Amino acid sequence: MRALLALAVPALLLLGCASAPSRPEPAAGAAQLVVQFDGQARTGVKRAAAGSSDSYGRGQGGSGKAFAKVDYSSIDDVIVLIDRTTVAAPAVAELELDRDGFARAQYLASAAGGGPARLVIHNDTGAEAHVVGFSDEQGFEVSIAPGARAEVNVAAPGAYELTCDEVENAATIVHVTTCRSWQGESEDEAFFDDLEPGLCHVTVLAPRLPVVHRTVELAAGRRQTVVAPLTVNTLPRAGK
């Protein structure tokens, strides 16, 4: 048994390593940061009996689209921002607009080297679309022919609320930033390489969830890992 365990544990560790993303080792004078996501359903939600297709248990049914449930193991459109300046390869926000609205709850556009951030809006509504976007300070308006796309350059960082005159429910947010940033699903990890050592502020934005803020000390030649809880369990409890 002991021999079996001695073989099994390293094998499991190797298996774990094999499934982890392949990443370069940190350079001697630079740091790396990995942000992992821990999606947690609210405590107190009833769980299903074994074999049930309903993950929320008896009494949590309901048919129709309105009863679709949050899957905390896979949250889309998560954005991570860290307070290190983007130096290369800025992210272009590619927005898809159709008759149901924008495809994503939020988008990311980063600017580098003092240049503007770029937004590309694809109009798949089948009609001309007038899209407007406003942050607290700035705004833009663009008309897009059916089937065409428009490019918008945005110079001022901020959270831009975008809507479309012709599609009543079209609303999304574009985060325009000069920070190093990442967008993806919570099943993945945000990985940042070649970072300046020192204190690093991390902000995690997930749709419908509280914003997560963390500070981490980055050390030269080291990879640091931060876990961001994606949950409502961090909110104060109130009400009666």
Place this chain on the structure above:
Amino acid sequence: MQGRNLALYAAAAVLPGLCLWAAAAVVPVRSQHLPETVYKSVIAIEQAPWKWSEAKKGSLKGSVSFTGRLSAQPVVLYLQRDDAEGTFDPPAALNVSQKGARFNPSFALLVRGQKVVFDNDEDDEISHNVYFLGASEVDLGMFDRGNSREHTMSDAGEVSVHCSIHKLMDARFFVAPSPACTTLGAEDTSFALSNLPAGRYKLKSWQKQKRFKDIELAVEVVADKETSVTVEMAR
């Protein structure tokens, strides 16, 4: 013995991960030079003991124009006093239905101090949760059919309302600083606010879908008089 060995092997496998986690030294902060959250912050209100009911009153009326296609989504106009706000009786509680995993109404203009009651009036045995993000960030808990949860909105600003179970179950409230507020519908080109305590204010806007620049106009409400303003919502 075998169990003890198993525990040792498990500890050997887990400890490096724990060390990594401990070394992260995470501290929650809000950094100023990162983009702010999409949710609006609390509207700061200075409070004074004077009473609305005892103040001299005037009124405000205005015309509103939009330089662009107006959304069917509501636009709120509200007044914020330049000096300290007085005390007032908030409007009656708002009841919000949750039938069919939908908040109804899905938008409400509330007044600071107003109570909201969420009723789980589902026909079937379905539980709901309610939590707020924005000017109020709280979790009202889980509650089964036939039960309700209530909360007093003590802070002014935008509040988004969600259920942690059902991913399409959302609503949005705007909590005005005082009863000096109104909602513009899609066809409205004018507004009127009456029974306002005399004083200097800022007339401000909030949009459920932001299609225009928000306004901030200085206005003075004079006792026993009607003040007129022209509001242009532009892009």
